[in-house]
Amino acid sequence: MRKVNKYSKNKAPNKKFLFKISDDSMVNVGIKKGDLVFVKNQEEFISGDIVLAQVEGKLMVKRFISNDTPPFIYLKPESPKHKVIPFTEKVRLKGKVVSVGKSKKKG
Numbered sequence: 001m002r003k004v005n006k007y008s009k010n011k012a013p014n015k016k017f018l019f020k021i022s023d024d025s026m027v028n029v030g031i032k033k034g035d036l037v038f039v040k041n042q043e044e045f046i047s048g049d050i051v052l053a054q055v056e057g058k059l060m061v062k063r064f065i066s067n068d069t070p071p072f073i074y075l076k077p078e079s080p081k082h083k084v085i086p087f088t089e090k091v092r093l094k095g096k097v098v099s100v101g102k103s104k105k106k107g
Contacts, residue, residue, distance in 0.1 A: 015041040018101075019052055019059065025077035026050070026061055034103030037061060039095040050097040051075075056090045061097060 021035045029050070031037065039052045047066040052059060053075055062075035062085065075085040085091070 015095075016098075017041075017095075019061070021061060023060075023082075025079050025082040026063075028078040029063075031061060031078075031097075031100055032103070036101040036103070037097045038099040038101070040098050041095040045093055045096065052094040052097060053085075054092045054094055055085060059094070064093065 017039055018036045019039050021031055021033055021037060024033050026032075031050075037052070045051060045064050045066075047064065049064045050061060051064045052061055053064075054060075055075070060075075062077055065076050066073045071084070071086040073087040075087070075091070077083070077085075
């Protein structure tokens with residue numbers, strides 16, 4: 001598996017934090033709107049990692065994919081409703097999702 005660190009600009013690689021999911025793009029891997037994900041900053045990512053990425057200023061959780069066929073490096077949602085996001089100079093990986101806290105639904 002290929003590691004990529006070119007797209008990360010983390011200044012505190014050991015920092016850990018929570019991020020609240022705001023959409024349903026990762027529903028097929030059990031990450032739903034309202035869940036909290038625990039994110040660990042790091043500088044290298046392996047294809048298949050679930051990552052927190054910043055794309056044109058917007059934070060999002062997607063699967064990081066790096067392979068030998070076009071589009072080569074991209075962010076993959078885990079829902080058929082959402083599109084693949086090819087890497088550009090506007091994409092930055094902020095950290096790897098290491099666990100998920102499920103939201104409690106009311107009613």
